[in-house]
Amino acid sequence: MTTDTTAAVAGGAASAPFRSHELVIEGRKLVKRYGHVVALDETDFEIRQGEVLAVIGDNGAGKSSLIQCLSGAVQPDEGELLVGGELTTLKSPVEARRLGIETVFQSLAVSPALDVASNIFLGRELRRAGIAGSVFRMLDKKKMRQEALGAMSELGLQTLQNVGQSVETLSGGQRQGVAVARAAAFGSKVVILDEPTAALGVKESGRVVKLIKDINARGIPVILISHNMPQIFEVADRVHIQRLGRRIALVETSQIDMGDAVALMVGAKTPEQLGLETAS
Amino acid sequence: MARSATDAREDERASIPAPKSPRGLVEIDGGARLTPIQWIERRMLSRPLIGPIAVLVFALIVFSIVSPNFGTLQNFSLILQQVQVIAMLGIAQTLIILTAGIDLSVAAVMLLAQVVMGKLAVAMGLPPELALVLGILVGVACGAINGLIVTKLNIPPFIATLGTLSIFYALNIFLSGGESVPYADVPGLFTWLGTGFQVLGTTFTFGQVLTILMFLVFAYILRSTAWGTHIYAVGDNLEAARLSGIRVNRVLMSVYIVAGLIIGVTAWLLIGRIGSISPTAGASYNLASITAVVIGGTSLFGGRGRIMGTLLGAVIVGVFSSGLSLAGFDNLWQEFTIGILIIGAVAVDQRLRKIGR
Ligand SMILES: Nc1ncnc2c1ncn2[C@@H]1O[C@H](COP(=O)(O)OP(=O)(O)OP(=O)(O)O)[C@@H](O)[C@H]1O
Ligand SMILES: [Mg+2]
Numbered sequence: 001m002t003t004d005t006t007a008a009v010a011g012g013a014a015s016a017p018f019r020s021h022e023l024v025i026e027g028r029k030l031v032k033r034y035g036h037v038v039a040l041d042e043t044d045f046e047i048r049q050g051e052v053l054a055v056i057g058d059n060g061a062g063k064s065s066l067i068q069c070l071s072g073a074v075q076p077d078e079g080e081l082l083v084g085g086e087l088t089t090l091k092s093p094v095e096a097r098r099l100g101i102e103t104v105f106q107s108l109a110v111s112p113a114l115d116v117a118s119n120i121f122l123g124r125e126l127r128r129a130g131i132a133g134s135v136f137r138m139l140d141k142k143k144m145r146q147e148a149l150g151a152m153s154e155l156g157l158q159t160l161q162n163v164g165q166s167v168e169t170l171s172g173g174q175r176q177g178v179a180v181a182r183a184a185a186f187g188s189k190v191v192i193l194d195e196p197t198a199a200l201g202v203k204e205s206g207r208v209v210k211l212i213k214d215i216n217a218r219g220i221p222v223i224l225i226s227h228n229m230p231q232i233f234e235v236a237d238r239v240h241i242q243r244l245g246r247r248i249a250l251v252e253t254s255q256i257d258m259g260d261a262v263a264l265m266v267g268a269k270t271p272e273q274l275g276l277e278t279a280s
Numbered sequence: 281m282a283r284s285a286t287d288a289r290e291d292e293r294a295s296i297p298a299p300k301s302p303r304g305l306v307e308i309d310g311g312a313r314l315t316p317i318q319w320i321e322r323r324m325l326s327r328p329l330i331g332p333i334a335v336l337v338f339a340l341i342v343f344s345i346v347s348p349n350f351g352t353l354q355n356f357s358l359i360l361q362q363v364q365v366i367a368m369l370g371i372a373q374t375l376i377i378l379t380a381g382i383d384l385s386v387a388a389v390m391l392l393a394q395v396v397m398g399k400l401a402v403a404m405g406l407p408p409e410l411a412l413v414l415g416i417l418v419g420v421a422c423g424a425i426n427g428l429i430v431t432k433l434n435i436p437p438f439i440a441t442l443g444t445l446s447i448f449y450a451l452n453i454f455l456s457g458g459e460s461v462p463y464a465d466v467p468g469l470f471t472w473l474g475t476g477f478q479v480l481g482t483t484f485t486f487g488q489v490l491t492i493l494m495f496l497v498f499a500y501i502l503r504s505t506a507w508g509t510h511i512y513a514v515g516d517n518l519e520a521a522r523l524s525g526i527r528v529n530r531v532l533m534s535v536y537i538v539a540g541l542i543i544g545v546t547a548w549l550l551i552g553r554i555g556s557i558s559p560t561a562g563a564s565y566n567l568a569s570i571t572a573v574v575i576g577g578t579s580l581f582g583g584r585g586r587i588m589g590t591l592l593g594a595v596i597v598g599v600f601s602s603g604l605s606l607a608g609f610d611n612l613w614q615e616f617t618i619g620i621l622i623i624g625a626v627a628v629d630q631r632l633r634k635i636g637r
Contacts, residue, residue, distance in 0.1 A: 073522075073523055092522075092525075092527075093522065093523050093524070093525050094525040094527065097525045103523075105523055107519065107520070107523075108520070109517075109519070109520040109523035109524055110517070110520055111512070111513045111516045111517050111520050111521065111524075111583070112516060112517065112583075113512060113516040113583040113584045114509065114512055114513060114516065118509055118513075122509070122513055122521070122524040122525075122526065123510075123521075123524040123525035123526045124525070125506040125509060127506070136504075136505075137504075137505040137506065137507070138504050138505065139504055139505060139506060139509070141504075165326070166325065166326065168325075168635065169322065169325070169326075169635070
C-alpha cells in the first residue's frame with residue numbers, strides 16, 4: 001500500500017536496475033471484432049519489465065480494446081497473449097487481477113452508491129481477524145478506511161476528506177482519483193491506466209503523472225493510454241502507436257518528437273517516411 | 281527520464297487534514313455552500329432511512345391523536361402480526377431489488393412451499409420436522425430456478441419471475457387440489473410461530489420475534505460482509521462490479537437462492553399466522569412485498585437502500601391501514617394512501633439518484 005522508498009530512491013538513479021528487455025506482457029496478432037467492426041486487427045503488443053509504455057492513437061484506434069484484452073475485461077477473438085513469457089488466457093478481470101495486472105478502465109469501473117473505501121477494496125475486502133472475520137465474515141471497515149485514506153492521500157486529494165462518503169458525491173476528477181488510487185494500491189505486476197487524467201485539472205493531472213512515476217519507481221511497469229502528448233513525453237520510456245486497430249510503430253520516446261508521433265497517429269506520415277521499422 | 285523525488289509527497293501527506301468524523305458527511309469541492317434542500321438531499325442520500333422514519337413518526341403521531349385506541353401496545357403488536365409475512369417476504373424482495381432485479385413470484389413460492397409442507401406432513405404422514413425442512417428446501421429450489429433463468433438464460437428478472445409466478449402458482453393449485461388443510465389437521469409445529477407470550481399484558485408471537493431477528497441478521501449481512509457489499513455493487517453498476525473482479529452471476533445466483541430460503545421460512549410463518557394451509561392465502565403479497573421495499577426507501581433501480589427500510593415500509597403500510605380504519609375510513613382509502621406513498625417514495629428516490637449522476 002505504501003510506497004517502498006528504497007525502491008523509489010533506486011529508481012531515481014539514471015539507470016534503473018529493475019529495467020530489462022524481458023517482456024512482462026506480450027500480445028501477438030490480437031483480433032477483436034464487435035459485429036462487423038474490427039476493433040483490433042492483428043495487433044501486436046509488448047511491455048518490458050520496469051518501463052512506462054504509452055499507448056497513443058486516434059479515437060477508435062483500438063487502444064481501449066487492446067488493454068481490455070490485457071486485463072481480462074474482454075477476450076480476444078484471435079491471437080496469443082503471454083504473461084511473464086507464458087501463454088495465458090485471461091477469462092475474466094479476476095484472473096488478470098490475480099496475476100497482479102491492475103487496470104483503471106476508461107469507464108472508471110466505480111460503484112457510485114458505495115463509499116470510497118468500499119470502492120477501493122471492491123472484490124478484495126479485508127475481513128476482521130479472529131472469529132468475527134472467519135465465522136461472522138465481518139469486514140474490517142476501519143482498516144479499509146485507513147488504507148483507502150492512505151492511498152487517496154498519496155494522490156494528494158485533499159478535497160476528499162472522508163473515505164466513508166459515497167463516490168456519487170465526488171467530482172469527476174475525484175472519482176478518477178479513486179480509480180487510480182485503487183490500481184496504484186494493488187498493482188503488483190503491471191498497472192494499466194486508460195486515460196487516467198481525462199477528467200482532471202492541471203494540478204490533479206500532475207499528481208497522476210507523479211503517481212505513475214512513483215509506481216514505476218517501485219519497479220512496476222505501467223501502460224498509459226493518453227491523448228496528452230506532453231504528459232506522455234514526460235513519463236513514457238516507449239510509445240506504442242495504434243492506428244486502425246494495429247500497432248504501426250513502437251519507438252523509444254527519445255527517438256521521436258511529438259509532432260512526428262501525432263503525424264503517425266493520424267496517418268499524416270508513415271513509419272517508413274520516418275525511417276522507423278514497421279513494428280510487428 | 282527524471283524520476284520525481286518522494287520527499288515532496290511526504291510534505292503533502294503531512295498537510296492532509298485528518299477526517300473530521302469517520303462517518304459524517306463533508307462538503308465537496310472546496311466546501312461549496314449547500315442550500316437547505318440540497319443539505320437535506322445529501323443527508324437522505326447518506327442516511328436512506330430518514331424518509332421512512334419521518335413518515336412513520338408522522339403517521340404515529342397523527343393517528344394517536346385522532347383515535348385513542350391506536351397508540352396502544354396491543355394495537356402495535358396487532359399491526360406487526362398483520363404485516364410480518366409481507367415484511368419477511370420483503371427481506372427476500374429487498375435483496376433482489378438491491379441487485380437491480382425484482383421478484384414477482386415471492387408469494388407463489390411461499391404458497392408452493394407451505395402446500396408441500398402440508399402435503400408431506402398431512403397427506404403423506406411424514407414427521408412434521410422433516411416436512412418443514414423439505415418445504416423450506418422447495419423455496420430454495422424455486423429461488424435457484426429463478427436465479428438460473430436470470431443468469432443462464434439472461435432473461436430480465438421481471439419477465440423471469442412473471443413466468444415463474446404462473447408456474448409456481450399453478451403447481452401450488454395442482455398439489456393442493458385447490459383445497460385448504462384445516463387447522464385441526466395442521467401439525468402443531470407448523471402453527472408454532474403463531475403462538476406467543478405475554479409482555480405487559482400484550483401478546484407477542486414467536487413469528488414476530490423471528491421476523492425481527494431475520495431483519496437484524498440480514499441488516500448485519502448487508503452492512504458488514506463482503507457478500508453484502510457485492511450485492512450493492514452488482515445492483516449499482518453491474519459492469520463496474522464485473523471489472524472489479526466480482527463474479528456477478530455468482531452473486532446474483534446466491535441472492536436468488538438465499539431469497540428462496542427466506543421465502544421458505546416465510547411459508548412456515550404464514551401457516552402460523554393464519555392457522556390453516558390455504559393455497560390462496562396471501563396471493564396478493566407479491567406486490568405487497570414490493571410496496572414495503574419501495575416505501576422503505578430502497579431504489580427499484582438497484583444498489584441503494586437498507587433492509588431496515590423494508591421493515592419500516594411494511595410497518596408504515598400496517599400503521600396506515602390500522603389508523604385509517606380506526607378513524608372510520610373505508611378500506612379503499614388505505615389503498616389510496618398506499619398508492620400515494622409508493623409514488624412519493626419513488627419520486628424522492630429519482631431525485632436523490634440524480635445528485636450523483
Ligand atoms: N463494446 C463494444 N461494442 C461495439 N463496438 C465497440 C465496443 N468497444 C469498442 N468498440 C468499437 O471498437 C473500435 C475501437 O474502440 P476503442 O474503444 O478500443 O477505441 P479507443 O482507441 O480506446 O478510442 P478512444 O480514444 O475514443 O477511447 C471503435 O470503432 C468502437 O466503436
Ligand atoms: Mg478508449
